[in-house]
Amino acid sequence: MSIQLSYPVEVEKYxxxxxxxxxxxxxxRKFHGPGIIEHVSETGDRVFxxxxxxxPNARVSADTLEKFADLADKYGVGALRITMxxxxxxxxxxxxxxxxxxxxxxxxxxxxxGWGGALWGINTxxxxxxxxxxxxxxxxxxxxxxxxxxxxxxxxxxLPAKLRIFISGCPSGCAGGIATDIAIVGxxxxxxxxxxxxxxxxxxxxxxxxxxxxxxxxxxQVCPTGALTLRREGDKIKLTLIGExxxxxxxxxxxxxxxxxxxxxVGVAILVGGRMSNTGxxxxxxxxxxxxxxxxxxxxxxIVAIVKHVVEIWRQNAKPGxxxxxxxxxxxxxxxxxxxxxxxxxxxxxxMPDAARTYLLYRARGEVIFKGFRDAV
Amino acid sequence: xxxxxxxxxxxxxxKKAEEYLxxxxxxxxxxHVAEMRKTGYPLHVYGVGLVARKSPWxxxxxxxxxxxxxxxxxxxxxxxxxxxxVHFRVFNTPGKFYPTDYLRKLIKISRELGIGLIEAxxxxxxxxxxxxxxxxxxxMIDALREIGTDVGGxxxxxxxxxxxxxxxxxxxxxxxxxxxxxxxRKDKRIHDAITVPGLPYKFKxxxxxxxxxxxxxxxADLGFIGVWKGAPEVDQELLRKKIENKExxxxxxxxxxxxxxxxxxxxxxxxxxxxxxCKKSMNCIRKAFPAIxxxxxxxxxxxxxxxxxxxxxxxxxxxxxxxxxxxxxxxIDLTFKVIEPWDKEAPAKNRLGDYILMEGLYKFIEKAGIDxxxxxxxxxxxxxxxxxxxxxxxxxKKYADFAEKIKQVVKV
Numbered sequence: 001m002s003i004q005l006s007y008p009v010e011v012e013k014y015x016x017x018x019x020x021x022x023x024x025x026x027x028x029r030k031f032h033g034p035g036i037i038e039h040v041s042e043t044g045d046r047v048f049x050x051x052x053x054x055x056p057n058a059r060v061s062a063d064t065l066e067k068f069a070d071l072a073d074k075y076g077v078g079a080l081r082i083t084m085x086x087x088x089x090x091x092x093x094x095x096x097x098x099x100x101x102x103x104x105x106x107x108x109x110x111x112x113x114g115w116g117g118a119l120w121g122i123n124t125x126x127x128x129x130x131x132x133x134x135x136x137x138x139x140x141x142x143x144x145x146x147x148x149x150x151x152x153x154x155x156x157x158x159l160p161a162k163l164r165i166f167i168s169g170c171p172s173g174c175a176g177g178i179a180t181d182i183a184i185v186g187x188x189x190x191x192x193x194x195x196x197x198x199x200x201x202x203x204x205x206x207x208x209x210x211x212x213x214x215x216x217x218x219x220x221q222v223c224p225t226g227a228l229t230l231r232r233e234g235d236k237i238k239l240t241l242i243g244e245x246x247x248x249x250x251x252x253x254x255x256x257x258x259x260x261x262x263x264x265x266v267g268v269a270i271l272v273g274g275r276m277s278n279t280g281x282x283x284x285x286x287x288x289x290x291x292x293x294x295x296x297x298x299x300x301x302x303i304v305a306i307v308k309h310v311v312e313i314w315r316q317n318a319k320p321g322x323x324x325x326x327x328x329x330x331x332x333x334x335x336x337x338x339x340x341x342x343x344x345x346x347x348x349x350x351x352m353p354d355a356a357r358t359y360l361l362y363r364a365r366g367e368v369i370f371k372g373f374r375d376a377v
Numbered sequence: 378x379x380x381x382x383x384x385x386x387x388x389x390x391x392k393k394a395e396e397y398l399x400x401x402x403x404x405x406x407x408x409h410v411a412e413m414r415k416t417g418y419p420l421h422v423y424g425v426g427l428v429a430r431k432s433p434w435x436x437x438x439x440x441x442x443x444x445x446x447x448x449x450x451x452x453x454x455x456x457x458x459x460x461x462x463v464h465f466r467v468f469n470t471p472g473k474f475y476p477t478d479y480l481r482k483l484i485k486i487s488r489e490l491g492i493g494l495i496e497a498x499x500x501x502x503x504x505x506x507x508x509x510x511x512x513x514x515x516x517m518i519d520a521l522r523e524i525g526t527d528v529g530g531x532x533x534x535x536x537x538x539x540x541x542x543x544x545x546x547x548x549x550x551x552x553x554x555x556x557x558x559x560x561x562r563k564d565k566r567i568h569d570a571i572t573v574p575g576l577p578y579k580f581k582x583x584x585x586x587x588x589x590x591x592x593x594x595x596x597a598d599l600g601f602i603g604v605w606k607g608a609p610e611v612d613q614e615l616l617r618k619k620i621e622n623k624e625x626x627x628x629x630x631x632x633x634x635x636x637x638x639x640x641x642x643x644x645x646x647x648x649x650x651x652x653x654x655c656k657k658s659m660n661c662i663r664k665a666f667p668a669i670x671x672x673x674x675x676x677x678x679x680x681x682x683x684x685x686x687x688x689x690x691x692x693x694x695x696x697x698x699x700x701x702x703x704x705x706x707x708x709i710d711l712t713f714k715v716i717e718p719w720d721k722e723a724p725a726k727n728r729l730g731d732y733i734l735m736e737g738l739y740k741f742i743e744k745a746g747i748d749x750x751x752x753x754x755x756x757x758x759x760x761x762x763x764x765x766x767x768x769x770x771x772x773x774k775k776y777a778d779f780a781e782k783i784k785q786v787v788k789v
Binding site for chain 1: 378379381382397398400401403404405406407408409410411412413415416423426427428429430431432433434435436448450462464468469470471472473474475476477478479480481483484487488491493494495496497498499500502504522525526527529539541542544545546547548550553555556559562563568571572588589590591592593595596633635656657658659660663666667684685686688689690691692693724725726
C-alpha cells in the first residue's frame with residue numbers, strides 16, 4: 001500500500017521568468033552594500049537579490065508573509081526564495097527597486113544584510129515551541145543573540161569572514177549539527193532521572209522481561225555507553241541508569257518519555273570553529289570551548305556575553321577572509337583559549353585529544369569552569 | 378516530563394510567563410513572539426515552558442491519511458489552561474523559489490485551516506505549517522494537494538530532499554542540482570520510502586552544486602557534491618586584465634591558496650596551478666571568477682554517513698566515489714544500494730554513519746556492492762610488503778625492464 005503524493009516536481013513551474021531565461025548562464029556577482037547582491041548573466045540580464053533575516057526558527061505569521069508577497073509583487077519579480085539558513089531572499093531587476101525593498105523591509109522591522117564578511121544568519125531548532133525533548137529554549141536564545149549581534153548582520157561592524165550560528169535545544173543538534181562557526185547546544189548537565197510511572201510504556205511487560213535477553217531490550221540498545229542496564233532486585237527486574245557511564249546524549253529521552261531532568265542542572269555547551277564548506281582548511285566539526293554554562297531565560301546574559309566575546313576576539317585578530325576555524329587553526333588552541341581567558345580549560349584540553357571536538361564524549365557539571373569563565377569575560 | 382519543583386501557583390505562573398514573553402518582544406532582531414501574537418498559537422504554553430525551564434509539550438497522536446510528516450503535541454498536565462499543537466511538514470518547491478501566487482495560496486490555507494503560523498524552513502528543508510486542530514488535519518492535506526504539494530518526511534523514512542539553489546541563481550554550480558532533486562522525487566522507490574517509514578532511522582539526501590556545500594551535503598546520510606578533477610581553468614588574458622583593473626590582487630591569490638598550489642610567473646605574467654595539489658577549496662575561483670573557472674572534467678562526489686543525531690554522535694561523511702553530472706539514474710540506484718545493508722543489519726535507531734563505523738568503510742562498500750569511479754577499496758596485501766615469494770616470469774620481466782629504463786636515465 002502506498003499513497004501517491006502530489007509533489008512539486010516541475011522546476012520550471014516555480015522559477016520566475018528572468019531566472020528561467022538565465023538558468024545556468026550566470027557569470028558574475030557584485031556586492032552592493034550589506035544584503036544586496038547583483039547577479040550578472042552572460043545574456044546581459046541583471047538580477048538583484050536582497051537577503052532579510054527572519055525571526056528565530058524562521059517563524060513567520062501569515063500576515064507578515066502576505067506583506068512580503070505584496071513587496072515582491074510591487075518591486076520584485078513576483079517571487080521569493082527561502083534559504084537553507086532561514087532567511088528570505090527577494091529578487092528584483094534593478095538596484096533602485098532593491099534599495100526600495102530594503103527600505104520597506106527595515107520599516108517592517110526586518111534587518112537586511114548577511115553576505116560576505118558578516119553574520120549570515122542564526123539557525124535554531126524548534127525547542128519549546130513544539131519539541132518535547134529540548135532541555136533549553138533555543139528559540140529565545142536565538143532572539144537574545146540576534147539582538148546583541150545585529151550590527152554584525154547589517155554590516156555596521158564588518159567581520160573578517162562569514163559567521164554562522166546554530167543553536168540547538170539538546171545534544172541531538174537539530175539546528176544543523178555542530179559543523180558551524182559557533183554552535184550552542186543544550187546540555188542535560190546531569191544524568192537523567194527515570195520516571196517509574198511512565199517507564200512501563202517503553203518496556204516489554206514484566207513477564208516477558210524475564211525471558212528476553214538484555215541486549216534485545218529497546219532502551220538498552222539505544223544507550224550508546226551501556227549506562228542503561230537491567231538489574232535484578234529480589235524477584236523484580238528493573239531498568240537502572242548508571243550515572244557514571246552517562247554522557248548526556250539524550251538518546252533515551254529521544255525514544256521514551258520516561259526520562260526527566262532537574263532544571264537547575266541544565267545549561268548549554270558552546271562549540272566553536274566548525275565549518276561545512278571546503279574553503280580554507282576544509283570541512284570540520286566545531287570543538288568544545290565551554291562545556292557547560294547556565295541558560296537563564298529570558299535574556300541569557302551569560303551565553304550572549306561569551307558569544308560576543310568570542311566574535312570580538314576573532315574580529316580584532318583575524319586576517320581578512322579568515323573564518324573562525326581557520327583563525328583558531330593559525331594561532332593554535334592554547335593561544336585562543338588564553339585570548340578568551342580560560343586558562344583552566346587549556347589544561348583540560350591537554351588530556352582531551354580528539355574527543356574534545358564532539359560534546360557527546362564529554363560531560364561536565366561546570367560550576368567551577370563557569371565561574372572562572374565569567375570572571376574572565 | 379513531570380512538573381519542576383517549586384513551580385508557582387497557576388495565576389502567578391501565567392503572569393510570569395507573560396512577563397517573559399513581553400521581554401522577548403523587545404530588541405532590534407525580529408521577534409518570534411511578536412510574530413506568534415498575530416497567530417492562533419497557544420503562547421501561554423510556551424511562556425510557561427520558559428518559566429519552568431522545561432519543554433511544556435508532551436507526545437500526542439493525530440490520525441490522518443499520511444504516515445509521515447504529521448506531528449502532534451499536547452501541553453503537559455502542569456501547564457495551566459492546556460493547549461495542543463499539530464503541525465505538518467510540507468514539501469518545498471525546487472530551489473525553494475516561491476512565486477507570490479503560490480505563496481498566497483499557501484497563506485490562504487494557513488489562515489483557513491491552520492492558525493496562520495508558518496515556519497519558512499525547517500532543518501530538514503521542509504516548510505512547516507501549523508494546523509488548527511486534529512479534526513481539520515485531513516482537510517488540510519487535501520487543500521495542500523490541490524495547490525500541488527503534499528505532506529511527508531518524518532520518522533524513520535527518507536526525509537525531505539534538499540538541494541542548493543544551483544544553476545538557477547549561482548555561477549559556481551558544477552551540476553544541475555535542481556534537476557537531480559526533481560528526478561529523485563519523481564522516482565517511485567524514493568517516493569515509497571518517503572511515504573512509508575520502514576528504515577532503522579532517518580535518512581537524508583542532499584545535493585550541493587560545488588565544494589562550498591551550501592546544502593550541507595557533507596553532513597547528510599547521502600550527499601552529492603559537485604567537484605572537478607585536476608586544476609581549475611585559467612583564462613590568462615582575462616586574468617591579466619583583471620589584475621590591471623585592480624579587481625584581483627594576484628599575490629593575495631597565491632598566498633590565500635590553502636594547498637599552496639598556485640604560483641605566479643612574473644616574467645610571462647601567467648598563473649600556474651598545480652592540479653595534483655589542488656584541494657578544491659574554491660579560494661581562487663571565488664576571487665577571480667570568471668578568469669579562473671572550475672576544471673572541465675566535472676564530477677559529482679558521493680559522500681555517505683554524515684549526520685548530527687545518531688548513536689555515535691555528530692560526524693562528517695565518507696567519500697565513496699565519483700559520478701558523472703548526467704548519471705542521475707545511477708545515483709538513484711546507488712541510493713538503494715547504500716540503504717540495503719544498513720536496512721538489513723543495523724539495529725533500530727542507528728544512522729547509516731553509525732552502521733559504517735561499526736562495519737568499517739571498506740566492508741560496507743563491499744557489502745553494498747558500490748563500484749564507482751575512484752571508490753576506495755581494501756588492497757589485500759601489498760606485494761611489496763612480502764619480501765619472500767616466487768615471482769612469476771612476467772612480473773620479473775617488468776622489474777627488469779624498469780631497471781633498464783632507469784639505467785638509461787641515470788647513466789651510471
